[in-house]
Amino acid sequence: MNHSFIKKWGTFIAACVLYFAVCIFLYVIQYRIYGDVVQTPLIYVTVLPAVFLAAWLIQGGYPKPEEPEDETLLQESGIYVEVPQNTKKHWHRPFEGFARRWQEDMTTGQKANFIFSVLILTAATIFMFYALITNPYMLMIYFYFATLAILGIFSLYEPKGRKKLSVLACVSFCVFFLVTFLYLQIASPMSVDSAARLLESQGYERVTYNKAIESETTLPLIFDHEPEQISENSGKLGYYLFAMEKDGVYMGAAVSVVDKNIIAAEPADNSSGLNFYMTFD
Structure with missing residues (x-):
């Protein structure tokens, strides 16, 4: 050259x-x-x-x-x-x-x-x-x-x-x-696969990753009740949202990327914010 x-x-x-x-x-x-x-x-x-x-x-x-x-x-x-x-x-x-x-x-x-x-x-x-x-x-x-x-x-x-x-x-x-x-x-953030395995270990079936959210202020809009077990570090890397099934009922769950725990899980009914923010098969 x-x-x-x-x-x-x-x-x-x-x-x-x-x-x-x-x-x-x-x-x-x-x-x-x-x-x-x-x-x-x-x-x-x-x-x-x-x-x-x-x-x-x-x-x-x-x-x-x-x-x-x-x-x-x-x-x-x-x-x-x-x-x-x-x-x-x-x-x-x-x-x-x-x-x-x-x-x-x-x-x-x-x-x-x-x-x-x-x-x-x-x-x-x-x-x-x-x-x-x-x-x-x-x-x-x-x-x-x-x-x-x-x-x-x-x-x-x-x-x-x-x-x-x-x-x-x-x-x-x-x-x-x-x-x-x-x-x-x-x-040491939690991977998507690890979060899915955590939900499966709690008895949830057909666990499917949906999306990630970065702010805890969005959680009350998605879940009917104020999510529990949110620590000061919990919102640093956001949350994984999963669609899943238990006893024939479609449900949604949020897992903290940093704390590595399930902070919310509830059925997805017609009035739930889960139906607007998540996709269910």
């Missing part, structure tokens, strides 16, 4: 590879929690990364044009400055290093891109902290946002050594992966 191709497209390709690595990571973690059931909403793996990638490309992450630019015009415009490096011409934007700030001499487009990127990164940061505080289940999601934020750094800062950012991205990815994996090992 020729050097010019790598120089023009290398960073872009690296960003795409990192994005796909994150997607694979998310599905691996979800498989660890929910078995073969995938819970990630489509927006997390399509719309949001597209927005981040668009911001990154607009800000100057895109490859240089194939045609050589007029160096004199570029220097006069102030967009690029020539930096001698090993007797070869090497171009950098004037806002280099980790101190890029708002400047009045920026063009309207540069100002718009700067504001857009700052808003995206700020929103991602707020979301990460919100997810951490409200629901540790979102660990996999705010890890995803953190990785996207690394791509956002490309749009706001351009250090002389891009290798530093590559190292930062790789190290951050490994650290978040390790933290998430260790969290799941410590939390």
Whole structure:
């Protein structure tokens, strides 16, 4: 592969590879929690990364044009400055290093891109902290946002050594992966198969996994009575809902992913919320 191709497209390709690595990571973690059931909403793996990638490309992450630019015009415009490096011409934007700030001499487009990127990164940061505080289940999601934020750094800062950012991205990815994996090992969440076996051991038949819910506030809407045995940790990774049968009666049950106990089980009659939230054969 020729050097010019790598120089023009290398960073872009690296960003795409990192994005796909994150997607694979998310599905691996979800498989660890929910078995073969995938819970990630489509927006997390399509719309949001597209927005981040668009911001990154607009800000100057895109490859240089194939045609050589007029160096004199570029220097006069102030967009690029020539930096001698090993007797070869090497171009950098004037806002280099980790101190890029708002400047009045920026063009309207540069100002718009700067504001857009700052808003995206700020929103991602707020979301990460919100997810951490409200629901540790979102660990996999705010890890995803953190990785996207690394791509956002490309749009706001351009250090002389891009290798530093590559190292930062790789190290951050490994650290978040390790933290998430260790969290799941410590939390030791219950798998779907284990939850089904727990119900079968209690005498329930035709146990069928239905769906997973992430908030205990939904439980009173599904079951007629306030579910019991809900601990402080119970809602961290949510609940599995199962359809089952006992003595010829269709029933529904909720099993805590973290506490690994049955917190609700009742028949599904016509007035029950189970009929609206679950599917029975």
